[in-house]
Amino acid sequence: xxxxxxxxxxxxxxxxxxxxxxxxxxxxxxxxxxxxxxxxxxxxxxxxxxxxxxxxxxxxxxxxxxxxxxxxxxxxxxxxxxxxxxxxxxxxxxxxxxxxxxxxxxxxxxxxxxxxxxxxxxxxxxxxxxxxxxxxxxxxxxxxxxxxxxxxxxxxxxxxxxxxxxxxxxxxxxxxxxxxxxxxxxxxxxxxxxxxxxxxxxxxxxxxxxxxxxxxxxxxxxxxxxxxxxxxxxxxxxxxxxxxxxxxxxxxxxxxxxxxxxxxxxxxxxxxxxxxxxxxxxxxxxxxxxxxxxxxxxxxxxxxxxxxxxxxxxxxxxxxxxxxxxxxxxxxxxxxxxxxxxxxxxxxxxxxxxxxxxxxxxxxxxxxxxxxxxxxxxxxxxxxxxxxxxxxxxxxxxxxxxxxxxxxxxxxxxxxxxxxxxxxxxxxxxxxx
Amino acid sequence: xxxxxxxxxxxxxxxxxxxxxxxxxxxxxxxxxxxxxxxxxxxxxxxxxxxxxxxxxxxxxxxxxxxxxxxxxxxxxxxxxxxxxxxxxxxxxxxxxxxxxxxxxxxxxxxxxxxxxxxxxxxxxxxxxxxxxxxxxxxxxxxxxxxxxxxxxxxxxxxxxxxxxxxxxxxxxxxxxxxxxxxxxxxxxxxxxxxxxxxxxxxxxxxxxxxxxxxxxxxxxxxxxxxxxxxxxxx
Ligand SMILES: Nc1ncnc2c1ncn2[C@@H]1O[C@H](COP(=O)(O)OP(=O)(O)OP(=O)(O)O)[C@@H](O)[C@H]1O
Ligand SMILES: [Mg+2]
Numbered sequence: 001x002x003x004x005x006x007x008x009x010x011x012x013x014x015x016x017x018x019x020x021x022x023x024x025x026x027x028x029x030x031x032x033x034x035x036x037x038x039x040x041x042x043x044x045x046x047x048x049x050x051x052x053x054x055x056x057x058x059x060x061x062x063x064x065x066x067x068x069x070x071x072x073x074x075x076x077x078x079x080x081x082x083x084x085x086x087x088x089x090x091x092x093x094x095x096x097x098x099x100x101x102x103x104x105x106x107x108x109x110x111x112x113x114x115x116x117x118x119x120x121x122x123x124x125x126x127x128x129x130x131x132x133x134x135x136x137x138x139x140x141x142x143x144x145x146x147x148x149x150x151x152x153x154x155x156x157x158x159x160x161x162x163x164x165x166x167x168x169x170x171x172x173x174x175x176x177x178x179x180x181x182x183x184x185x186x187x188x189x190x191x192x193x194x195x196x197x198x199x200x201x202x203x204x205x206x207x208x209x210x211x212x213x214x215x216x217x218x219x220x221x222x223x224x225x226x227x228x229x230x231x232x233x234x235x236x237x238x239x240x241x242x243x244x245x246x247x248x249x250x251x252x253x254x255x256x257x258x259x260x261x262x263x264x265x266x267x268x269x270x271x272x273x274x275x276x277x278x279x280x281x282x283x284x285x286x287x288x289x290x291x292x293x294x295x296x297x298x299x300x301x302x303x304x305x306x307x308x309x310x311x312x313x314x315x316x317x318x319x320x321x322x323x324x325x326x327x328x329x330x331x332x333x334x335x336x337x338x339x340x341x342x343x344x345x346x347x348x349x350x351x352x353x354x355x356x357x358x359x360x361x362x363x364x365x366x367x368x369x370x371x372x373x374x375x376x377x378x379x380x381x382x383x384x385x386x387x388x389x390x391x392x393x394x395x396x397x398x399x400x401x402x403x404x405x406x407x408x409x410x411x412x413x414x415x416x417x418x419x420x421x422x423x424x425x426x427x428x429x430x431x432x433x
Numbered sequence: 434x435x436x437x438x439x440x441x442x443x444x445x446x447x448x449x450x451x452x453x454x455x456x457x458x459x460x461x462x463x464x465x466x467x468x469x470x471x472x473x474x475x476x477x478x479x480x481x482x483x484x485x486x487x488x489x490x491x492x493x494x495x496x497x498x499x500x501x502x503x504x505x506x507x508x509x510x511x512x513x514x515x516x517x518x519x520x521x522x523x524x525x526x527x528x529x530x531x532x533x534x535x536x537x538x539x540x541x542x543x544x545x546x547x548x549x550x551x552x553x554x555x556x557x558x559x560x561x562x563x564x565x566x567x568x569x570x571x572x573x574x575x576x577x578x579x580x581x582x583x584x585x586x587x588x589x590x591x592x593x594x595x596x597x598x599x600x601x602x603x604x605x606x607x608x609x610x611x612x613x614x615x616x617x618x619x620x621x622x623x624x625x626x627x628x629x630x631x632x633x634x635x636x637x638x639x640x641x642x643x644x645x646x647x648x649x650x651x652x653x654x655x656x657x658x659x660x661x662x663x664x665x666x667x668x
Contacts, residue, residue: 001545004538011533324529327490328543329518331511 005342009349015317019310019343019407020350026303027354027403028361030296034395035362041288045239049275050138051124051199054230055242056094056249057278058086061269063227070103070122072180072220075227076268078261085261086229089252091245093233097135098226100125100216104179104187106209108167117167121159123177123209125216129154138232139210141197147171148195155215157191160205164196171195181221189219224263238392239285242274292398300402307410311343315414336415340408347407351400358399363391436499437597437630438464438487443496445482445653456482457653459496464632466597469624471633471640474650480634483650484600487632488521489513500598518547522591522629524601528583530575530590537562537571540589547594558593564626565589565619581612585619592623599631605640617643 009016049055063074076082079098086096102123110116127133128151136142141150146161148171157177159169169175174190181187191211199205217223233245249272256270276282315322325335445457457479464470472480485491486498489505498505500520508516522543530539540561544554562568565585575583584604591599604620605613621643624631633640641647647667649657659667 004542004545007538008531008533320529321531324531325546326514327488327517327523328546329514329516329521330546331514333511 001338002341002345005338006345009342009345015314016342016346019307019314019346019410020353022303022306022310023347023350023403023407024354024357026299026406027351027399028358029354030299030399030402031355031358031395032361033295033358034292034398035358035391036365037288037292038392038395039362039365041284042235042239045275045281046235047200048279048281049230049232050140051201051204053273053275053278054097054228055233055237055275056090056231056246057273057275058082058229058231058249058270059227059273061271062267064271064273067101070101070180070227072100072102072222072227073184074268075100075222075225076229076261076270077225077263079224079226081261082226082229085256086231089255090231090249093237094231094245095134097126097133097138097230097232098213099228099230100213100220100222100225101227102179102216102220104177106163106167107176107178108169108173109176117169119163119166120207121163121177121209122207123211123216125211125213127214128210128212129214134232139199141210144197144199146196146198148193151194151212154212154218155189155191156194156212158195158197158210159193160208161196161198162202162205163207163209164193166206169193177219179220183221185221187220189215191215238394239276242276246272246274246277296398296402300406303403303406304409304413307343307407308413309410311339311411311414312417314411315417336412339411339415343407343411344404347404350407351403354403355396355400359391359396362395366391435466436463437466437468437501438462438632439499440464440483440487441497441499443483443486443493443498445479445486445491446494455653457486457493460653460655461496462648462655462658464630466630467624467628468630468632468646469621469644470631470646470648471635471644472648472650473635473641474656476636477652478650479653480650481602482653484602484632484634487598488523488600489516518543519594520596520598522594522596522599524584524587524591524599524604526603526606528575528580528587528607530583530586532575535572535574536567536578536586539575539586540593543590543594561589561593564592564623579612580608581615584608584612584616588616588620588623592627592629595627595629597629599629601631601633603635603637604633605635605637610639613637613639 060074060076063071066074083096083098090096102125104121104123106119106121107115108117126135126139128135136150141158145158151158157175159167167175171193173193175193176188176190179187197205197210199208211219213226217225231245233242237245253270253272260268276285322335325338326332330338440460440462442459442461443457444455444459447454447456460483472483474480482491486493489508492506500516503516505513505516531542534542537558541551541554541558544558545551559568562571565588567582567585567589570578570582575586578586591601601620605616608616617640620631623629633644645661647657647659648655649659662668
């Protein structure tokens with residue numbers, strides 16, 4: 001019987017094409033929009049993670065509590081021991097990178113060595129020089145470099161391009177960083193400005209400087225010490241799963257607290273966060289999830305309305321056929337059931353086609369991307385210039401499922417009219433032809 | 434009582450606006466198994482109304498319709514649907530074939546509705562196609578057939594489940610004389626072959642030549658009830 005129904009659907013393009021197209025369009029829209037939103041959203045999360053927070057972050061609680069002050073004296077020593085512990089105790093998918101958040105005054109001298117300009121900067125130190133470091137890719141530094149080059153030797157510094165303008169420095173000029181040492185003393189060191197970077201986030205372009213991790217450890221007397229351990233997950237891991245990785249690692253932390261690296265301070269307390277716990281991103285996730293639900297709801301509602309009408313038209317178009325079935329002894333319930341199967345089949349076909357179309361576009365965005373160039377530079381969001389989509393199983397489910405449901409619901413609403421149809425007039429109706 | 438259908442003082446009153454309109458006045462009729470008969474009468478005389486009542490498509494206002502001693506008035510909607518599915522075949526003036534399905538599939542359809550598997554009933558469908566002389570049209574769609582051929586498909590569809598009763602409302606009204614004769618001839622043969630009772634409603638005088646019994650209706654009353662005698666003429 002189901003094969004029979006399918007044959008009918010395939011042969012009678014008149015009655016199935018429209019509902020099929022509606023479902024296809026609706027599903028494609030949902031799959032595409034979700035994939036697109038996910039892509040942008042994940043892009044944002046990834047940018048934040050790469051620049052600032054990691055997908056996971058291990059940090060000393062006393063440091064984190066006063067993070068805005070850059071209390072470098074509360075950084076964690078025992079770099080190698082900590083790294084080894086992290087590798088041994090966390091999911092092998094996570095790649096760990098040590099970083100130092102530092103703060104300093106940047107002083108630019110004139111020809112006579114007098115201060116020409118001065119400004120406080122916030123900085124990040126990361127492994128820029130080891131050949132196997134992935135940090136350059138994470139910050140997409142090659143593409144973000146507006147002018148100059150990447151550091152190649154010790155004591156070279158990259159500046160946010162707005163910061164460079166404020167300081168009025170030129171490439172290959174030497175500037176002095178005045179900061180605090182690990183034990184509270186004054187640290188000064190000279191760096192050569194080698195490049196200007198656009199991070200794409202105004203606050204960072206205005207204040208941020210990047211130096212090599214080893215240089216920072218030398219300048220600020222932080223031998224074997226870092227402020228942050230950032231953990232990076234492959235991009236196919238959905239943000240919803242970050243929490244699982246975090247919880248897994250948290251459950252191992254007591255071991256690190258009980259058996260800390262030997263140089264740790266007594267009151268060092270490592271904590272683990274995910275990117276979503278920081279910069280208010282969890283709120284954004286909630287809003288995002290809500291928008292998704294509302295969006296699906298609206299699309300489904302629209303689809304149901306359209307399909308309901310299509311179902312009514314279909315019912316009129318096939319009045320004779322349905323009446324015939326009643327005359328031939330089909331019960332009303334069975335008839336509605338048949339129409340339901342039909343709608344289900346159309347829903348499945350439409351959902352397939354819609355998923356292919358929507359998913360195809362998103363896949364293109366994911367693999368190739370649309371270069372939006374400067375369009376995002378002004379927005380202040382942490383976002384890449386290349387707009388990407390993201391193919392996720394969820395967007396397929398959220399697209400295809402409601403598409404099928406809408407098709408069946410629409411048809412069921414329409415067939416309520418069938419229930420009111422009495423057999424008594426069938427002969428007359430059928431004669432009328 | 435071994436009649437296939439008994440109509441016992443059946444009246445049908447329709448409410449039209451504020452007025453009652455009596456379409457059938459306390460009609461009583463017995464129809465024997467294997468009958469080949471027609472209801473004749475002018476338009477509005479109640480032929481279709483009577484077929485509706487026999488087919489369980491409508492309920493009488495008073496009186497009862499029995500199918501083999503089962504009172505249709507006591508069946509609920511589902512049971513009536515089952516009654517039609519199991520015992521009745523319908524033939525319509527406008528054929529009412531399913532346009533997207535082939536001749537073969539249209540005839541197969543009632544068997545599928547009854548829960549049969551195609552493979553199990555293919556033989557009987559093909560035999561049925563053969564009985565109505567459409568073996569070489571089997572793959573065609575209704576739109577590719579003539580009116581006479583369509584009505585043959587409809588007859589085959591009505592008979593394929595081997596029902597005991599076929600109800601045909603004006604089966605020849607859309608056909609020309611030649612085709613009408615052929616269709617009537619075919620139905621008479623099938624009546625003999627399958628032992629199913631056929632009840633027609635018709636204006637068509639040609640039908641008179643074929644039936645064994647003719648019930649004349651006028652204004653919802655039976656005016657005559659003639660049966661063909663041994664020598665072939667009505668009495
Ligand atoms: N549902 C209904 N509501 C009101 N009146 C009806 C209804 N059905 C039938 N009638 C009336 O009952 C009478 C008998 O109708 P019926 O359809 O049985 O006639 P008929 O003999 O089949 O006529 P025809 O040869 O034109 O098909 C007609 O006057 C018709 O108007
Ligand atoms: Mg009639």
